[in-house]
Amino acid sequence: MFDELWQFPNCLGAMDGKHVAIAAPRSADSLYYNYKKFNSIVLLAIVDAKYWFSLIDIGCNGRVSDGGVFQQCKISSALRENWLQVPQEKVLKNSNISLPHVVVADDAFRLQSYSMKPYKDYKNETHKNVFNYRLSRARRVVENAFGILSNLF
Numbered sequence: 525m526f527d528e529l530w531q532f533p534n535c536l537g538a539m540d541g542k543h544v545a546i547a548a549p550r551s552a553d554s555l556y557y558n559y560k561k562f563n564s565i566v567l568l569a570i571v572d573a574k575y576w577f578s579l580i581d582i583g584c585n586g587r588v589s590d591g592g593v594f595q596q597c598k599i600s601s602a603l604r605e606n607w608l609q610v611p612q613e614k615v616l617k618n619s620n621i622s623l624p625h626v627v628v629a630d631d632a633f634r635l636q637s638y639s640m641k642p643y644k645d646y647k648n649e650t651h652k653n654v655f656n657y658r659l660s661r662a663r664r665v666v667e668n669a670f671g672i673l674s675n676l677f
């Protein structure tokens with residue numbers, strides 16, 4: 525579905541974290557205080573191409589980065605150890621190139637065999653620009669889903 529809607533083939537979902545504001549327990553000191561300068565817990569989610577939440581993890585203190593939350597949660601284990609039974613590599617349409625299925629994420633996450641993130645240095649390289657543009661389009665789905673969820677509450 526990501527291929528048809530967002531021109532990013534073999535994509536299982538888009539992943540990101542969202543800080544949810546809380547009143548921190550008095551005994552927590554700065555444990556829940558995040559870089560945005562408020563107390564929060566982190567909602568980590570993988571969203572499909574149509575804005576449906578596929579996997580979520582919530583409750584990690586706001587002081588931890590999105591990448592750190594991911595490394596500590598069961599979603600990371602599920603992808604790393606293939607508990608989710610991710611399909612094998614697939615040949616791209618109109619091509620002989622075989623690529624793995626991946627989750628798209630922003631630069632806060634580590635590059636893994638099951639995840640893709642944007643190129644850091646891509647100036648004057650058309651193929652990297654195109655890749656980053658398409659990854660950004662696919663990744664925006666999770667940010668939009670967080671926006672929709674926030675508007676409900």
